[in-house]
Amino acid sequence: MSSLNSSISSQVRFLQRQVATLLLYQDIFNDEIGQEFLNLLETFHQSEASILNCLKAYGTWFKVQAKHRQSWQEHLITQILRADNPFTQQAQQIPFQQLSPVLVEAAKQDLKILQTLYQCNGEKVGSWLRTVAQLSENPIIWQPQVKPLGKIEELPLRSQLVTLENWSEALESLADHYHKFGIGLFAAAEAFRWHKSQLVKIDYPDPVHLSQLVGYETQRDILLKNTEILLAGYPALNVLLYGSRGTGKSSLIKALLHQYSDRSLRLIEVAKSHLNDLPLVVEQLRGVPQKFIIFVDDLSFEEDDDAFKALKVVLEGNLTARPQNVVVYATSNRRHLIREYFEDRPSPKDQDEVHVWDTVQEKLSFSDRFGLTLTFEPADQNTYLNMVQHLASQAGIDLSPEDLQFRALQWATRHNGRSGRTARQFIDFLAAELVVFRK
Template sequence: MSSLNSQIISQVRFLQRQAASLLLYQEVLNDEIGQAFLSLLEAFHHGESSILNCLKAYGIWFQVQAKHRQTWQDYLITQILRADNPFSQQAQQISFNQLSSSLIEATKLDLKTLQTLYQCNSEKISQWLRSIAQLSENPTIWQPQPEQLNKIEELPLKSQFSTLENWSDAVESLADHYRKFGTGLFASASAFRWQQKQFIKILNPDPVHLNQLVGYETQRDMLLKNTEILLAGYPALNVLLYGSRGAGKSSLIKALLHHYRDRNLKLIEVAKSDLKDLSLVVEQLQGVPQKFIIFVDDLSFEEDDDAFKALKVVLEGNLTARPQNVVVYATSNRRHLVREYFEDRPSPKDQDEVHVWDTVQEKLSFSDRFGLTLTFEPADQNTYLNIVKHLAYQGGIEISPEDLQFRALQWATRHNGRSGRTARQFIDFLTAELAIFRK
């Protein structure tokens, strides 16, 4: 073994000991890139006796960086900023001065250790592999294009870490970051789905934006005002968006995610079949700095539906106070949400229930438990055409206004009637048609 390779293996062993010594931040190395890095160090540890393993381990490490479009150093800082451990959990709940001194010291020590791993950059590892495997040149390192880098709220602190001489000096700034942006899963994405009793990240949420939605400006402004109240930390109202199909009720809620993305707003989609878990969902959102909209789409209930009772508890509250960082936004085509039949209405022959009108009223008044109800009337012809013109302008469609109006009205007649959804479908079809058949 050459003296150079001996020095490399000595440095590798030091890095392995450093990684093993982490007290609070072990989880930063648990994802694919971190595990590939540790596997690469292990392959280097055996040096010249396992050159093929070194080459394979480097290939895997390169591949996972390319898969996630992250360099090793970018990954490491991102994991630190999203870490879910006793320090980050407590830092988002209490001020820095109230944190345990031992917890702060442990974090400082871990940050110093992680900085050592950070300094082992891709260029250095490429040089190590060339030496150990006796290659003619350094292996290619993964480096994403600037436009591929994730532009998220963590960038200012990322920049601080990349230039700081001693990472342990950033411990107070890190605590402030956790208090502002949260930790763990909720710091890693903006949209989630509750499924099989856990939160699942939605990596590519619907890209709809508010400027694409026209025709219901009053309803939009009321929803924005209520959401501003939520973001400001005051008790906001649960909202029912009721009205005709295709009016853009769901799209309006989903557009809030993009409109307020830089203000720590999160959207959690809960299917009607999972409403029985709603109390469990809300409990897990308490005490974190993010603000949450629980989104329930196309809501309606049958009689004696367990989901009806679960949502009623969350809307009305129980012994556990509803957290101020959570609201429910639901859409429905039914004003009263609970399906009602003529046979449900009481008559003199009814003998089964003494106060049958009370039961009827409970069903009919369920929607009143939402603090705010926004009604979306069916689109008339002028509203429909205004939506079409707006979408055509945004899409850069070059067609005469008369032809656009004629074709839009034809489309509504032959398809799903006048609505925002129909307008969007028409514009999508027209865009493709003009692009393909009028070249």
């Protein structure tokens, strides 16, 4: 191996030792870009017979950067800002001045190491590949985005790390960032679902906004006030949104995410079939700075369904206090959530249960365990037409009020009746029809 290649191999081995020396931030290499970066380093100090491996490893590293639309340097900073480790976990919960001095020193050392790895940018890696593989020119390099990536709250720290000569000097700012905006999964996304006993982020949440919803303003205002109380750090009430199908109950809850995500609101969807896991979900949210709405859609229970007991624990609490940063917002088409039959009602011939009325009352009163119940009545004609007019205005539909009203009423008659959902479906179809079939 030439002395030049030996120099490259020596630099690579130094970086590998640096990675191995990390005390807290090792997990930042667990994703695709990090893993392929480590694999690329491994191929560089092998024998000349592995030139093809170097070329392949570089190609894979380039591909995963392109896939995630992040350069290695952008990605490394993102991983630091969202890292989940003992330092970030404690910084999230207590002030920087109260952190263990040993933990602080370990984090400072790691930041110095990570800055060394940050300086191994695409240009340097490309020049290594050109030398090792004897290429006539440098390979194409995945460049950082012109527009800074990441969330708005991350931009000041990103800029600071890019320009700072010694990253360890930014440790207190980092700790403050973790304390305000959280770490890990909750720092990376706003919407989640509970799937296979874990939280999974939703990359493309429903884009519905409050401005798209008209009608039921009283219910909307009450829900907004309750959510504002949650965001302010006070005990908010669990809410049951009950009423006719298509009235916008679920859309109203999902629209809260877009209204308040910049104030650290997070939405977690838990399917009715996973309600037994609800206490486990809640415990994962305790002690983090974000505020959470657990969203349960189309809630109802059969007679022999025990899942309502898990929901009851979350609604009413047990010996363990319910976290103040968590509420449950559920929708249902049924006022009484547990299905009841006439045969359930006690009669003189009942011999099986002594206190039968107690069982009946438990079923009927379950919905009362929500602090707020918001009722959504079926839309009358005027409400339906107001919805249509509002959505048509937002969609830029240019029809006379008479023509729009005539078509909207026809649509409701032929399809699903008058509701917010019907109005939305009508406007979506009409907007497309006017464009596609315009003569």
